[in-house]
Amino acid sequence: MLTKSQIATFRRRGCLAVEDVVPQDLRDAVEDEYATVLRKFAQAQGIAWRGGFLPTLRAVHEAGVDWFQHLDITLPGDRIAxxxxxxxxxxxxxxxxxxxxxxxxxxxxxxxxTSNPIQHLRIKPPAVTVAEGAPAHITHTLWHQDRAVARADADDTKMVTIWVAMTDATPENGCMVALPLDPDQDMLPHCPLEQTSIPPELLDEARALPLPVRAGGIVLLDPMIPHAARDNVTDGFRWSFDLRYQRTGQPTGRAHFPAFPVRGAPAPDWKTQRDAWRAARADAAARAHIPLHRWDSTSPHCA
Ligand SMILES: O=C(O)CCC(=O)C(=O)O
Ligand SMILES: [Fe+2]
Known part of the structure; x- marks a missing residue:
């Protein structure tokens, strides 16, 4: 739970790092589950197990295999098959x-x-090992507001991002950085270029606040706060999940993906939720692509 003063700080600044939130045994269970998934995936690629999840992932990554979508907890924004x-x-x-x-x-x-379905696994390998044009989820994250990466139907939804550190997040390996929230912060224009992001000339990056946390810590982000993650310039992988929670009954901003209650009503079991994702995938594959956000690359801001 947050203290009163943590809540006040979060409301004022729009961001807050909190240590020691996710218990070690839960993080171990997540890592074990990922080890099982990766063991199969690596085997199918002819890559030997290296004694653990991250060492094996490093071998898969260095072999040039596209691993991200196999491990993400959600479907992609581009075409879904x-x-x-x-x-x-x-x-x-x-x-x-x-x-x-x-x-x-x-x-x-x-x-x-409600658990909002706009959420991702993020594993960021050392920047020097990431190819030019690699997907946003494995490279630095450009400046954006989370409100802007949802669709406009959720603009009034009460929502919070909870970013969970699976490994220590430091300024060197690309912890979150944020610009303290202005009380009357508007939505800034975003451009769907390399990533959906705010044109740099609209931001004062010198004011950016780093939000390092140790493994098991979290970073809370207001949906209107501009935030980013810089290159991972260390030799190790940075692993996190970004999760979103919202008030039940309000639009999620991604109506074609499955949300579910986590408090105030019974949550489904994991298989029911997995099957809801499978059904969403089958639906999405069978019909026209639904864009994930509202931004147009031909707008004057994006020149
Ligand atoms: O982990 C990252 O690099 C980006 C995460 C993010 O933008 C978010 O949690 O909303
Ligand atoms: Fe974000």
Whole structure:
């Protein structure tokens, strides 16, 4: 739970790092589950197990295999096929429904909480090993507001991002950085270029606040706060999940993906939620592409 003064700081600044939130045993369960998924995936690529999840992932990554979507907990924003991979298992579900996270979310969005489907696994390899043009989820994250990467139907939804550190997040390996929220912060224009991001001339990056946390810590982000993550200039992988929680009953901003209650109503079990993702995938594969956001690359801001 957050203290009164943490809540006040979060409301004032729009961001807050909190240490020691996600218990070690839950993080271990998530890592074990990912180890099982990766063991199979690596084997199919003819890559030997290296004794652990991150060492094996490093071998897969260095072999030039595209691994990200196999491990992400959600479907991609570009075209979805009937067999687009994703991972949703019992440990991931336990993380999304963890009382430690859900109770904090309730302190911010109110007692009835829904897990919003705009959420990702993020594993950032050392920048020197990442090819030019690699997807946003494995490279630095350009400046954006989370409100802007949802669709406009959720502009009034009470929502919070909870960014969970699976490894220590430091300024060197690309921890979150944020610009303290202005009380009357508007939505800034975003451009769907390399990533959906705010044109740099609209930001004063010198004011950016780094938000380092140790593994098990979290970073809370207001949906209107501009934030980013810089290159991982270390030799190790930076691993996190970004999760979103919102007030139940309000639009999610991604109506074609499955949300579910985590507080105030019974949550489904993990298989039901996984099957909801499978059904969403089948639907999305069978119909016209639904854009994930409202931005147009031909707007004057994007020149
Ligand atoms: O982890 C990152 O690099 C970006 C995460 C993010 O933008 C978010 O949690 O909203
Ligand atoms: Fe974000």
């Amino acid at each position: 009937a067999d687009t991979p994703f991972h949703y298992g019992p440990a991931v579900h336990a993380l999304l429904t963890a009382p430690a996270l859900v109770e904090i979310a309730a302190q911010i969005v109110g007692p009835e909480v």
